[in-house]
Amino acid sequence: MFDFSIVSKWFHDLLTDFIPEWLVIGIECVIVLLFIIVLYAILAIALIYLERKICAFFQCRIGPNRVGKWGLLQVFADVFKMLSKEIIKMRQSDRMLHDMAPFFILTASFLTFSCIPWNKGLEILDFNVGIFFFIAVSGIGVIGILLAGWASHSKYPMIGAMRSGAQLISYELSIGMTMLTMLLLCGTMQLSEIVQQQADYGWNIVRGHVPAVLAFIIYLIAGNAECNRGPFDLPEAESELTAGYHTEYSGMGFGFFYLAEYLNLFICAAMAATIFLGGWAPLYFPGLDGFNTIMSYIPGFVWFFGKAFFVVFLLMWIRWTYPRLRIDQLLSLEWKYLMPISMFNIILMAIVVCFGLTL
Amino acid sequence: MNFTLLATVVLTAILFVLIVLIMVYFIAPRSYNKMKEEPYECGIPARGDQWGHYHLGYYLFAILFLMFDVETMFLFPWAVVARSLGPQGLFAVLFFLFILVLGLAYAWRKGALKWH
Numbered sequence: 020m021f022d023f024s025i026v027s028k029w030f031h032d033l034l035t036d037f038i039p040e041w042l043v044i045g046i047e048c049v050i051v052l053l054f055i056i057v058l059y060a061i062l063a064i065a066l067i068y069l070e071r072k073i074c075a076f077f078q079c080r081i082g083p084n085r086v087g088k089w090g091l092l093q094v095f096a097d098v099f100k101m102l103s104k105e106i107i108k109m110r111q112s113d114r115m116l117h118d119m120a121p122f123f124i125l126t127a128s129f130l131t132f133s134c135i136p137w138n139k140g141l142e143i144l145d146f147n148v149g150i151f152f153f154i155a156v157s158g159i160g161v162i163g164i165l166l167a168g169w170a171s172h173s174k175y176p177m178i179g180a181m182r183s184g185a186q187l188i189s190y191e192l193s194i195g196m197t198m199l200t201m202l203l204l205c206g207t208m209q210l211s212e213i214v215q216q217q218a219d220y221g222w223n224i225v226r227g228h229v230p231a232v233l234a235f236i237i238y239l240i241a242g243n244a245e246c247n248r249g250p251f252d253l254p255e256a257e258s259e260l261t262a263g264y265h266t267e268y269s270g271m272g273f274g275f276f277y278l279a280e281y282l283n284l285f286i287c288a289a290m291a292a293t294i295f296l297g298g299w300a301p302l303y304f305p306g307l308d309g310f311n312t313i314m315s316y317i318p319g320f321v322w323f324f325g326k327a328f329f330v331v332f333l334l335m336w337i338r339w340t341y342p343r344l345r346i347d348q349l350l351s352l353e354w355k356y357l358m359p360i361s362m363f364n365i366i367l368m369a370i371v372v373c374f375g376l377t378l
Numbered sequence: 379m380n381f382t383l384l385a386t387v388v389l390t391a392i393l394f395v396l397i398v399l400i401m402v403y404f405i406a407p408r409s410y411n412k413m414k415e416e417p418y419e420c421g422i423p424a425r426g427d428q429w430g431h432y433h434l435g436y437y438l439f440a441i442l443f444l445m446f447d448v449e450t451m452f453l454f455p456w457a458v459v460a461r462s463l464g465p466q467g468l469f470a471v472l473f474f475l476f477i478l479v480l481g482l483a484y485a486w487r488k489g490a491l492k493w494h
Contacts, residue, residue, distance in 0.1 A: 044379075048386040055390050102398075105406045110415035122395050129391035133383075144383055151454055172429060173417035185436045188443040195450040202457040266418050271402045275395065347493030350439060354482075354491045358446070362479060365453070366472065372461055373468045 020218065020301070020319055024140030051143060055133060059282060064094045066281040069328075070335060077339040104270030109172065112267065116170035121268075121275035123163030128279040128286070130156040135289045136211050138299050138319040139218075149210035150198050153290065154191070157245075160283070161187045164264050167276070171267035179263030182253055182346060186244055189353040190251075193241035196361040197234040200368045201294050204231065204377065214298035221305075222297035226377050230368040235295045237361050239333065242287040244349070247280060249338035251349060288330035292323060296330070299323040435493050442485060449478050 034043045068083075068091070075082025083090030108114065133143035134153045146152050161184055168180020204227045205213045217223055224231045244251035247263075260266070265276040292298060299319030303311045344352070371377060417424045456463070456471050485491060 044382060048382065051383060051386050052390045052393070055387065056394055059394075102402055103405050103407075104402075105408055106399075106402060107414050109417065111417060122392060125395055126388055126391040129387050129394070130384075133387045144380065144387065146380055169429075171417070173419075174424070175418060177429070177432060181432045181436045185439050188447075189439060192443065192446050192450065195447070199450060199453055199457050202454070203460045206458060206461050208454075208458060261418065261420075270406060271398055275398075350435075350493060351491065354439075354442070355486070358482070359479075362475065366475065369460055369468045369471070373463075373465045 101274040107269045111172040113170040120167035127159035168264035190241040190244040197238040200234040217297040218300035224295045250341040289327040292326035
């Protein structure tokens with residue numbers, strides 16, 4: 020498996036030969052900045068296009084097909100439309116909080132985005148408390164949503180934000196607990212280390228068998244709810260709340276929320292791929308040496324994106340299949356079913372790990 | 379280096395929003411209309427105060443969340459070393475979990491998980 024840190028180290032050494040240390044770090048930070056923004060934009064465009072096409076195929080439609088071949092330029096057209104729209108300032112709104120909300124949402128989104136290990140040696144934020152950091156920064160998004168709803172000073176955003184807040188904090192528990200379950204198996208919180216283990220000993224979902232599969236299913240349900248999507252999209256339920264917490268945002272103000280929503284979907288899927296499905300680790304079968312050699316020629320980031328987009332497809336499938344839940348059903352699903360099950364699952368996984376029953 | 383990168387990422391997010399907003403400021407048209415500033419209300423004038431009235435249930439769930447979130451936080455350090463602590467560590471944590479399940483059961487019994 021190709022180690023990307025060789026390239027970054029070579030680049031760092033090359034630069035330090037010519038220019039002083041502080042300037043090198045500055046240049047590298049600018050490169051990281053551009054890398055994040057470019058990748059973020061590309062992924063957002065890809066995801067929005069995918070969502071519209073997949074949704075259309077599920078509903079027996081063709082989807083966007085006028086702008087560009089197969090509607091490929093539709094998303095660009097949408098972005099330019101949004102950029103050229105007026106941002107309307109509301110008279111009654113709390114102007115400062117109203118303007119601050121997109122900053123919070125995108126900060127949370129960028130921070131969680133940069134935790135993802137893309138390839139061996141290619142990760143931006145690689146703390147030794149990686150998973151904990153991920154859960155902590157993903158909590159900032161809730162602040163943004165509540166601010167957006169509150170500061171709009173309007174009825175629909177208010178109801179949408181309250182629903183969204185309740186939903187996000189409830190399902191965050193399940194996300195935390197499923198990640199905790201997998202942590203028991205890995206014994207480390209560093210995301211790069213977790214993937215390295217999976218490359219060495221097999222994917223976590225196989226290694227942890229029953230509790231890991233259970234955790235994966237709970238993670239998918241809770242992750243879908245965390246992204247405000249699928250059967251859990253009642254914060255922005257179009258038919259009753261128009262758009263939820265971003266009703267009063269116009270033009271690009273709305274665009275930021277839209278962007279963050281799709282990227283959160285990807286981040287959720289990428290985390291599922293990293294923690295459960297082995298991140299950039301290739302598919303290995305013990306004993307089949309020829310097959311394993313061929314698999315290890317495929318670069319790590321191809322594996323990673325393959326797995327992540329597989330989970331994205333699963334989440335989209337769920338979204339366009341099930342009808343929307345009611346708020347009481349939503350909360351009882353989390354508190355009466357998912358949470359007791361994931362607590363039980365933690366104990367099950369602890370027993371599996373402590374008595375050495377892993378595969 | 380990690381914290382430099384952390385600062386870079388936060389700065390990236392802030393710069394991204396700022397740059398796009400500045401772009402919009404130059405591209406987007408601006409026109410004034412009094413009705414534009416009104417809160418959205420399906421085509422009719424909004425009535426009453428828009429702030430302050432929401433269901434009490436949200437608050438209850440927020441309180442419950444606080445309790446369980448802190449609890450998961452305490453479990454993280456154990457989870458990292460669970461393998462080396464072995465069965466002994468597991469039994470110690472089982473008591474902790476038992477008290478928490480007791481808390482959840484109490485809230486459930488009291489009807490805090492029911493949406494009125």
